[in-house]
Amino acid sequence: MGIDAGGTSAANSESGAASGIGAPAGVRGRARVVAQPDGTRSIAGLLPGTTLSRLASSPLSLWIGFLVVHLVIGGLALTEGKGLGDVMWVYKPWAQLAAQGTEIVGVNADWVYPFAAIVPVMLPLLFGADNYVGGWLTMVMLLNAAAFAVLIVGREPRRLVAGWFWLAFLLLLGPIAVGRLDSVSAALAIVGVLWLTLHERAAVVVLTVATWIKVWPAAILLAAVIALKSRWRIVATAAITSAIIVAVPLIFGAGLHVLSFITMQTGRGIQIEAPVATFWMWQAAFHVPGAVVYYDRDLLTFQVTGEGTVAAGSLMNPLFGLTAIVVALIGIRSLRRGTPYTRILPELSLALVTAFIAFNKVGSPQYITWLAAPVIIGLVYQGRGFKTPAVLVLVTATLTQVIYPYLYDGLLIPLPIMVAVLTVRNLMYFVILGWTIGALWRKRHAAEAAGDLLPAHAWPFRAAPDAHPVPVREAGA
Helix, strand or coil: CCEECCCCECCCHHHHHHHCCCCCCCCCCCCEEEECCCCCEEEECCCCCHHHHHHHHCHHHHHHHHHHHHHHHHHHHHHCHHHHHHHHHHHHHHHHHHHHCCCCECCCECCCCCHHHHHHHHHHHHHCHHHHHHHHHHHHHHHHHHHHHHHHHHHCHHHHHHHHHHHHHHHHHHHHHCCCHHHHHHHHHHHHHHHCCCCHHHHHHHHHHHHCCCCCCHHHHHHHHHHCCCHHHHHHHHHHHHHHHHHHHHHCCCHHHHHHHHHHHHCCCEECCCHHHHHHHHHHHCCCCCCEEEEECCCCEEEEECCCHHHHHHHHHHHHHHHHHHHHHHHHHHHHCCCCHHHCHHHHHHHHHHHHHHCCCCCCHHHHHHHHHHHHHHHHHHHHHHHHHHHHHHHHHHHHHHHHHHCCHHHHCCCHHHHHHHHHHHHHHHHHHHHHHHHHHHHHHHHHHHCCEECCCCCCCCCCCCCCCEECCCCCC
16 A cells, blocks of 8 residues: 555555545645565655665664664763763762662752652663663663654654654764753653654653653643643643652652752853853853853853843743743644644644743753654654754754764853854754744645645544544645
């Protein structure tokens, strides 16, 4: 059976009858999974050349690519100390103190992360304290493997493209893609967003757990609440899951320590990689009096100070809140105009996550890992229609690897050339945010122009009985 890149059956009547999924007459996708004589399938029309398309759609090729990418970035992380600095010098001591019962962060001490982050911090100790770093890399690779398996299941063309996108993203982002807690939350978020319309309750549980490791997946949950009709079930499931997670430290007497990840963020300065820091980084690069890069020994980060930095830092949370409200209202507008959720959820997720980074006074390089999940679901739902943000995110990942870990010392001086690279990278956030907001605003027009509609039960939306119909002609493959 041939399936176009929209997940629409483009087969003849015999195979269409066998599958139970029909396609509207006249629909012709640009890319199809084509059956080969040896029983394999390839992405025809999406990648040039029969051999290349066969390789791209082969499970063996995908998993070889997965293994090679993780060996490369894992090796780079091991040889470049900065890539695993937090794992070696921060996570490991936390894990050892907790194992000894001396200090359990989030329970009897304040912590910068939500409580559930203690689980991935502790797990690498199963490999022994001396092998903590290797245990960390193994844990991240296994989590990514699970997410990758969920992503490419069924070998549908859009999922295959999304799989190759993720591998390229990890490779271009480099060691930081596996060297922080964000790696764990990113893998969970990918599973959660892929399951949202297939196994909703499980998806919400996974996304909620990811939120209690790093806060950012809450943006995807908010997007789901806006875009899906089962919003109150999503809210209830997330609330119950959160209550269960919070109950654990409270039972052991955590008290207000369980919320310390909120209060510990309020007093910190502006980290040098944050978009808001760019103005003062240029001042520091040209030795303007008062503009200085310094090291915060409490938070273990490099920050910038200068005239107005305190006021600018205090404005970041209100600006993010205002942006999130505007984005949410635009998403609600698209929903009320009848735009299908497959044309709302990816853009809304990407916009909220990007805004979380763009208006954040921290701006650590590992935050780029957050962008993978919204782009992946966008490619799965919309295929070629989500090509632009996918390319923008890949460029952003590449610029981030240039900055960290290899040339990071150039920002500490700081060198004008490195501040220029940082400026371009930071501008990319606003380009991505602008694209997503514009796409949300225009989506109704695109849906009307699409013409034919795919029934909501057809892959990958067959388990979403409340879903809006999906345009199949929009944006091709």
